[in-house]
Amino acid sequence: MIEIKITSDPKFLTIVRAMVGKVCELVECSREEENQIILAVDEACSNIMKHTYHGDPGQSIEIRCESAHDKIELVLQDCGPPVDARKIKPRSLEEVRPGGLGTHFIRTIMDEVKYEHVEGCGNILRMVKYLHRKQSGESN
Numbered sequence: 001m002i003e004i005k006i007t008s009d010p011k012f013l014t015i016v017r018a019m020v021g022k023v024c025e026l027v028e029c030s031r032e033e034e035n036q037i038i039l040a041v042d043e044a045c046s047n048i049m050k051h052t053y054h055g056d057p058g059q060s061i062e063i064r065c066e067s068a069h070d071k072i073e074l075v076l077q078d079c080g081p082p083v084d085a086r087k088i089k090p091r092s093l094e095e096v097r098p099g100g101l102g103t104h105f106i107r108t109i110m111d112e113v114k115y116e117h118v119e120g121c122g123n124i125l126r127m128v129k130y131l132h133r134k135q136s137g138e139s140n
Helices: 010-026 031-052 102-109
Strands: 002-007 060-067 071-078 112-118 122-130
Touching: 002 010, 010 031, 010 060, 010 071, 031 060, 031 071, 031 102, 031 122
Parallel strands: none
Antiparallel strands: 002 060, 060 071, 071 122, 112 122
16 A cells, blocks of 8 residues: 655645556556546546645545556545535536536546545545456567
8 A cells, every 4th residue: 555645735746646557567457447547536636636625735535546457546545525425526527618627537537436434533435447458578
């Protein structure tokens, strides 16, 4: 398991992306899966920064990444007020404008997505991706 704690400053997203990418390399997932998982985690962290912390760069986000032979599990935890998981929905894909597709990407990419609030701990987002192993001879 790898665990890091960052402040909610967007400049730290590069560190999160690098960590997730390295974990993906270690478990030998395909380049496509790696890029997708990185995108999902980046979007989730960005949503915490924008919607939970309202752009305050001094709040904390914990990211835990655990891998098994067939999956990667990522857990993001913030210290924000409770989030109503029923209200976390992407905008309509027919509505053409920038932004608003982060939750769509997360739910499309990841196989399991669960939001919860734990009193005294904050909001927890658990995401799981089941992996398709690289075939012998396949390169990233």
